[in-house]
Amino acid sequence: PSTVMKEKPAWENSETDLEAEDNEKFFTTGQRELYLEACKLLNVVPVSYFIRNMEEPYMNLNHHGLGPKGTKAIAIALVSNTTIIKLELEDNCIMEEGVLSLVEMLQENYYLQELNISDNDLGLEGAKIISEFLQRNASSLWKLKLSGEPWEGNLSFHCFHNQFSDQGGEQLGQMLALNVGLKSLDLSWNHFHIRGAVALCNGLRANVTLKTLDLSMNGFGNEGALALGEVLRLSNCLVFLDVSGNDINNDGASKLSRGLEYNESLRVLKLSLNPITMDGATLLVMSIKKNPKSRLEELDISNVLVTEQFTKMLDGVYAVHPQLDVLYKAVQGLEEKKALFLCKNPMKLIQSYADKNHISILDFFKSLNPTGAMQMTVGEFRKTLLQQSEVPVNHSQIRELVRKLQEKPGMVNLRSARATAAPGPGQVTPPSLLLWFLT
Structure with a gap:
């Protein structure tokens, strides 16, 4: 997992590697015994996977x-654990009692950073x-996942979720207003x-640290x-803001666009699976054009069917914001040969x-970055490719390059170009690369 590794306290750094290793083994053994004793007292079966992986970060x-x-037994063992920094507990029916145990643990454990x-x-x-x-703000936690999962039944669509409802939204809105971690x-x-x-958004307006939000x-x-x-x-x-599938139509898109005219931080906005038509999409795109300080790199309206006229208007927006990429469903009336190109x-x-x-x-990709760094933001990479004239490419082609070179969300690694490059004279094409070129 992409996580920030914990730093050792100063007193640990002063020890020899051998002493530190012995202490960690002794400490882990104590945690195992503590967990087994907790399982015995709570009358639950110990999880062997948990015992085997207590020293792993994930x-x-x-x-x-x-x-x-x-x-609760897991939480008791984690109180003194200094290794695990990402914990996945999805679909365990932990309910209120389990949440309370985890919260009590987090008040003592300052190493755990991500929780699902x-x-x-x-x-x-x-x-x-x-x-x-x-x-x-009583923990080191910086990433929290509270979503639910869909399940497709024979007759209808069901959602196994956390059932927070509107009252839960009000509670979490209050939290967002005060939390700074x-x-x-x-x-x-x-x-x-x-x-x-509305309650959630009221809290968001006062929050100064949250960067990624999936709604x-x-x-x-x-x-x-x-x-x-x-x-x-x-x-x-x-x-990053994802509001896909929220029953937002053109009227809602108009209201969102008013915020986009002033926003200077958002880089990704996902609005797919909403009943937005090309009229609503036009309002969103034009609001970005009006904002000279917009940093938006991706607008996902991938279920909206647009016309070739819309794409021409989009070219004008790209001229102002070359870092932007708008994902839409298809283009009506586009010639077959042009689509192939x-x-x-x-x-x-x-x-x-x-x-x-x-x-x-790799030399070509290096020339794109004047700093010589091997990593670039997706927005800068897209902007540089569009502005260079040696190899003319369009947004669809750049999107494909981003998909191949993206190492982590929002960043491309130019070194990855080696893996996708064609072999030189006399070199053999590996099967994976052959598949890449065929497609």
Whole structure:
């Protein structure tokens, strides 16, 4: 996992490696004994995977059927654990009692940074416990996932979620207004509607640290979109916002666009699976054009069917904001030959240019970054590719390059170009690369 590794206290750094290793082994053994004793007292079966991986930074206990008591036993063992920094507890039916145990543990454990407790029937009381805990800022936690998961039945669509509802939204809104440690929050697949949406947004307006927020598959509607528009207008903290599947139509898109005219921080906005038409998409795109300080790099309206006229208007927006990429469904009336050209493999074009100029593909990508660094933000990479003239590429082709070179969200690694490059004369093409060129 992409996590920040813990720093050793000064007293540990002063020890020899051998002494530190012996202490860690002794300490881990004590944790095992503590966990087994807790399981015995709580009358639950110990989880062998947990015992075997106590010294690893990533602990995945998803779908283990822990229940409230099993979670409490885990929490008791984690109080003194200094190794685990990412904990997955999705779908364990931990309920209110389990949440309380985890919160008590987090008040003592300052090493755990990421926690996933999705799909656990937390309910309103669970939301209150989490909210009150996070308002105190009493842990090192910076990423919290509270989403639910969809399940497709034979007759209807069901959602196994945390059932926070609007009251839970109010509790979490209060938390967001006061918390100054949380950077990432996933609240997808919950029952937030207008009241809960507005309460959450009120908290967001006062929050100064949250950068990533997933609100997908809720019921914000146009009123929630209005509140979110105000958040975007007043706040310059959020970098990633997902409101896919929230019953937002053109009216809601208009309200969001008012915030986009002023926002200077947002880089990714996902609005797919909403009943937005090309008219709403036009309002969103034009609001970005009006904002000279917009840093938006991706606007996802991938279910909206647009015309070729829309794409021409989009070219004008790209001229102002070359870092931007708008994902839409399709283009009506686009000629077949033109569509084929737009899909031409971009790496083949770059390889052809490199061969003619007797350079490597990596040399070409290095020339894109004047600083010489091997990493670039997606926005800078897209902007530089569009502005260079050696290998003309369009947004579809750049999107494909980003997909191949993206090492982590928002960043591309230019060294990855070596793996996607075509072999030189006399070299053999590996099967994986052959598949890449064929597609």
